[in-house]
Amino acid sequence: MKNKDIAKYFYEVIISDNLLDEISKYISEDCIQRIGEKEMFIGIDGMKEHLLALKKTYPDYTMKIIRQYEVDDYVISEFIMKGTHKGEFLGITPTNKVLEITGVDIDKIIDGKIVEHGGATNTFETFFEHHLIKSV
DSSP states (O other), rough: OOHHHHHIIIIIIIIHHHHHHGGGGGGEEEEEETTTEEEEOOOOHHHHHHHHHHHHHHHTTTEEEEEEEEEEEEEEEEEEEEOOOSBTTTTBBBOEEEEEEEEEEEEEEEETTTEEEEEEHHHHHHHHHSSOOOOO
């Protein structure tokens, strides 16, 4: 599989179907997360923790890749995440509304596994649209 296909399968199948036992097939033990210029070790366990936290907030969430770009070992995936807001998130009480959040993931894939992960989600527009936050 090409790196783009690996990333797409990871997000649309492994994550969307909550196949946490399969994560080690797609995430390197040495995986780091990039936040701007900072690097933070997450590994397989850190990725599992992150995904479990998301499932507590949006138990039925799924991801759909709408566009991808590949440069060298990097895959940039634009996505739509959709799920029912059932758990508290950043102090926001659960609404039981189905929310769609857009975002971009940037993954470095070596030998079929994600060794570096980063990206951003656009929660602002969705939260504003659903009156979860308001302007000042």
